[in-house]
Amino acid sequence: MKGSVLExxxxxxxxxxxxxxxxxxxxxxxxxxxxxxEAMARVLGEVAERLHDNFPYFHPLYAGQMLKPPHPMARxxxxxxxxxxxxxxxxxxxxxxxxxxxxxxAAIARMFGWDSHLGHxxxxxxxxxxxxxxxxxxxxxxxxxxxxxxxHYTHRRLSAVLAIDFESVACDGxxxxxxxxxxxxxxxxxxxxxxxxxxxxxxxxxxxxPRILELRERYGFRLxxxxxxxxxxxxxxxxxxxxxxxxxxxxxxxxxxxxPHKHGLQPYGxxxxxFKDPSVGRFYKHDSPYTYFSSSELHLGEISLECSxxxxxxxxxxxxxxxxxxxxxxxFASMLERSRAAALALFERIRADARFMTAFxxxxxxxxxxxxxxxxxxxxxxxxxxxxxxxxxxxxxALADLPMEFFAADAGAMTRDRPTVTxxxxxxxxxxxxxxxxxxxxxxxxxxxxxxxxxxARP
Ligand SMILES: *Cc1c(COP(=O)(O)O)cnc(C)c1O
Numbered sequence: 001m002k003g004s005v006l007e008x009x010x011x012x013x014x015x016x017x018x019x020x021x022x023x024x025x026x027x028x029x030x031x032x033x034x035x036x037x038e039a040m041a042r043v044l045g046e047v048a049e050r051l052h053d054n055f056p057y058f059h060p061l062y063a064g065q066m067l068k069p070p071h072p073m074a075r076x077x078x079x080x081x082x083x084x085x086x087x088x089x090x091x092x093x094x095x096x097x098x099x100x101x102x103x104x105x106a107a108i109a110r111m112f113g114w115d116s117h118l119g120h121x122x123x124x125x126x127x128x129x130x131x132x133x134x135x136x137x138x139x140x141x142x143x144x145x146x147x148x149x150x151x152h153y154t155h156r157r158l159s160a161v162l163a164i165d166f167e168s169v170a171c172d173g174x175x176x177x178x179x180x181x182x183x184x185x186x187x188x189x190x191x192x193x194x195x196x197x198x199x200x201x202x203x204x205x206x207x208x209x210p211r212i213l214e215l216r217e218r219y220g221f222r223l224x225x226x227x228x229x230x231x232x233x234x235x236x237x238x239x240x241x242x243x244x245x246x247x248x249x250x251x252x253x254x255x256x257x258x259x260p261h262k263h264g265l266q267p268y269g270x271x272x273x274x275f276k277d278p279s280v281g282r283f284y285k286h287d288s289p290y291t292y293f294s295s296s297e298l299h300l301g302e303i304s305l306e307c308s309x310x311x312x313x314x315x316x317x318x319x320x321x322x323x324x325x326x327x328x329x330x331x332f333a334s335m336l337e338r339s340r341a342a343a344l345a346l347f348e349r350i351r352a353d354a355r356f357m358t359a360f361x362x363x364x365x366x367x368x369x370x371x372x373x374x375x376x377x378x379x380x381x382x383x384x385x386x387x388x389x390x391x392x393x394x395x396x397x398a399l400a401d402l403p404m405e406f407f408a409a410d411a412g413a414m415t416r417d418r419p420t421v422t423x424x425x426x427x428x429x430x431x432x433x434x435x436x437x438x439x440x441x442x443x444x445x446x447x448x449x450x451x452x453x454x455x456x457a458r459p
């Protein structure tokens with residue numbers, strides 16, 4: 001496996017650690033079926049073949065959607081835990097991993113400036129936001145939730161699940177919540193909760209939290225920060241002013257969602273919800289007849305909507321944070337800084353090229369752009385061709401439909417025959433992306449030439 005594009009050195013570490021794990025249970029008599037190794041090898045070989053049918057998410061030339069490989073630390077720590085398969089619902093199902101979850105989540109809360117909190121891991125940002133909106137509804141029954149047009153679509157859908165009224169707030173030309181539009185909605189009344197997105201999923205824009213906090217003084221709403229994508233960027237030392245000011249004040253919100261499975265180097269199935277006021281735990285109260293007998297300590301199932309939860313996720317996260325603490329100036333922070341630097345470098349390349357129009361400079365590590373053309377429709381078609389031509393050259397980008405207003409300053413006389421334009425989008429989530437910017441740019445350049453030739457050749 002030497003020279004493989006896939007990391008395999010961690011397998012040796014896993015093997016050693018399995019020995020250490022087993023030694024803790026050495027007093028038990030030997031037991032157990034281990035399965036037919038030959039048959040398993042056959043099936044696993046088949047699985048490996050089946051998994052060829054994927055984009056190479058782990059490789060720097062995959063620069064499309066929000067997909068980032070877990071750190072090897074997370075992979076082997078959660079794999080190690082899978083030999084025990086703890087369940088972090090109740091302490092009876094996972095003592096060590098529940099404690100590790102409490103520690104890992106407390107470290108995330110401290111990263112946001114909270115010394116006390118209530119929070120836990122869950123399956124992802126959707127579930128985490130569901131819990132935050134549910135608590136908001138319990139505290140503000142009969143009121144509306146509002147979030148920006150660039151907020152994740154899950155807020156509208158979760159509001160429907162929770163039977164809460166939902167309204168979208170317009171965005172400004174930089175994809176951030178428009179404060180004047182928010183104030184108009186607040187003035188109309190009955191808004192209980194504002195969702196501020198710190199790092200939108202499509203473009204990475206950061207809502208102007210200081211301005212929203214000012215409005216809270218006047219209108220007294222509950223404030224939830226959806227930082228599922230962007231939360232960890234609080235540690236980055238190279239943010240531009242709007243994003244820096246927003247993250248600097250995140251401790252003032254009532255609840256926060258962040259996804260360790262996005263920028264926290266974890267495998268999927270790891271989201272996190274945090275509440276500033278631990279007393280909201282009362283809303284989770286339930287009577288379970290069969291768990292919770294072992295200890296008067298907090299069982300995480302008492303403060304989580306999901307019942308069974310993978311202890312392995314907590315172990316993976318704990319180990320990763322142990323190796324790469326959530327500190328400004330640390331190695332983990334520098335990974336985020338490199339991603340952001342990569343996005344800025346690619347953005348500069350694209351901006352300097354007359355074939356493209358750009359929206360706004362990236363606030364995090366997501367770049368969006370579109371080719372210039374006579375109309376929004378033609379630009380959209382050309383984006384799709386560039387996307388395909390790049391993929392033929394092993395560079396995997398993404399497409400996003402964005403409002404023409406985002407390109408207002410750069411679109412010139414382009415005909416607005418449709419309200420949105422299909423753009424190229426690149427999420428430069430991997431720290432290695434910084435070393436690959438020139439190669440990525442060279443492929444974008446070649447793909448654009450090919451796509452334009454093709455367009456010119458058409459009748
Ligand atoms: C990804 C994302 C979500 C949804 O989270 P999942 O982990 O995919 O369930 C919600 N909000 C934002 C801002 C996101 O980026």
